[in-house]
Amino acid sequence: MRGKPTLRDVAERAGCSITTASNILQGRSHLYREDMAQRVLNAAHELGYRANSVARSLARRRTATIAVVLDPQHARLTHNVYAHDVLDGVLAYLEPRDYDIRLITPRTNDPAAVWRRIDNGSIDGAILIAPVMGSSLLEWRHYSTLPVVAVGSTLPDEYLLSQVDIDNDAAMASMVEWVIQQGHRAIGFVKGHPLHWSAHQRERAFRRVMAQHGIPIREEWMLQGDYGSETGASAAAQLLRQDELPSVVLCANDEMAIGFIQKCRDLEIPVPDAISVAGFDDSYWARRMGIALTTVQHDRYQVGYLAAQILLHQLETGDARPQRMLIPGALVVRRSVALANVLAAVPDPHATILTEGGSRL
Amino acid sequence: MRGKPTLRDVAERAGCSITTASNILQGRSHLYREDMAQRVLNAAHELGYRANSVARSLARRRTATIAVVLDPQHARLTHNVYAHDVLDGVLAYLEPRDYDIRLITPRTNDPAAVWRRIDNGSIDGAILIAPVMGSSLLEWRHYSTLPVVAVGSTLPDEYLLSQVDIDNDAAMASMVEWVIQQGHRAIGFVKGHPLHWSAHQRERAFRRVMAQHGIPIREEWMLQGDYGSETGASAAAQLLRQDELPSVVLCANDEMAIGFIQKCRDLEIPVPDAISVAGFDDSYWARRMGIALTTVQHDRYQVGYLAAQILLHQLETGDARPQRMLIPGALVVRRSVALANVLAAVPDPHATILTEGGSRL
DNA sequence: TTGAAAGCGCTAACAT
């Protein structure tokens, strides 16, 4: 015996068949006499035997591996905060259950190539992170029979995909409601990436609630962004050169809100005293930026955790019916949004930009 | 034939042996007659055949999979900015070369368990991300014969590990040199996590350069941190209640510098007018915080990319000699560090905290 | 209570 010890080596040393060794090492000792079990266990230990998971996967026809797939559109982890949180949740669920994680970041959008990569027999299922409109990941059904769960994109039903996402609609609605309650009527909006369903959902919720309150939407206050902080900044630039300004601007995510606020600082426009700004996501990094951003907090970790749970459930039960799960968000009121009427009453030109950590309501 | 098509199905349909099909599908068409090759290719295409990578791995005795292992100490991706950058570099190198990535975040520090998980026959090699002192990852040699590369920790030679890291020593030295050039003599330091080699290297470089310039080190200005922004803040609190203050504080990373600066803002101590602060890492998130932080920029993406390259080289050549590769950093001068003498001459109690994006020298 | 035998789907010497 040279190289890594195999089951055969263990069996030989314990003086038994390979079957016996296999059974005992899989925890079926009760089938055998006490001393047989001991002999095998000892032999394995002495040899430093570790089952070869590739061979095991082939024989069992399951790999105990889940793929986590990032959409080619945002395959750079570095800039994808959302993916970190979700991935942590996925890992937290899968790791203790002895599932392995294969991280796949396709560099192409050719669906055949993408799926050849993903479903090549080495995984039992996949979690798709925030597939965007037109993504080859969504062509799943044509290329794979594996169970799949999408997170971070609430897709139209026809995709027949299990999904876990936050409730963008309800969360944005509560943000808009609250802002209106604060007395704001002149409300601007910075939209998210046009290929993200979440962007459309957030915008739609905004428009709906505005309509419900009979507040007209000024299209010149509806700015296009792409969820990146740069577009938040340019939205600010674009907005602030207008004659009439909204009293508050809702950004479709925190990054854009940060960009927006920083541009305001550059232009020496105090937030929230001259203009209020709200974000969406309550992102880890935004929180430590010293900007007390009013935003919507939601549990991305939980999204990953649940997605993994659903996937494993589908694997174990074979129940392939698409499930959908929406996780509610929570409004976090900090200090980047001021009362509209108070502002009107007591304008304070010397107020400084707030830079302290926010306290939650 | 039911279930996924196998090589056997392809061979049957093409009317040839399995070997022939295998060879042709692996690109060895030149061994066969033109029409044979076509028949096989067509058959495979018509059936939608995709080679099962598990079976292939078993037969080839290589898996074309690399593990990326996070130290149990900082296994939460969310808070590990360093890992994102490195991972992106690793992915960028490996993905086009058809290597897969297995992400492993052990939840225990028991070396046997950790390595059972990592080296179970499913990978060809591993990249260890920033193993800390005492990490079970470092016990590699006792548990595995796989090629391994460590990144983010410049380890003592006795670990016999291939390594890619930034040159902490030189980079911190140049930071200290520069600060001294700016006229600073009263210099404080916030140390990094005591279990990280990088923290010690950065501190050691600091002390050395100070000694070279004959500047005494005041131990009460040497604060312990852990690379987290909270400890930067508490270091600031602790320092600022002292009677005598340094004119500049060097933080062992950006996160602590951010925490430090934010605490200064809270206490209404203007940076850099009352006290200068420098960081280390030039992190993506710090850059967009609107703090023009003077820091050391270094290419973490490159670290990951090179680590993957070295690993693949070792796999292909079988050359297992440990390699070490240090990547230089570059000083990035922004505005959080002021000239010491100018300060002394023109103290300005009303100066505000700077919040604009920094311009690089 | 134990073991023989037939795979899992593919690769690679070695024939022919």
Add this chain to the structure above:
DNA sequence: ATGTTAGCGCTTTCAA
């Protein structure tokens, strides 16, 4: 130019 054969290391009936 193509096929035969013997694995890779493990699991799992099924028989003894």
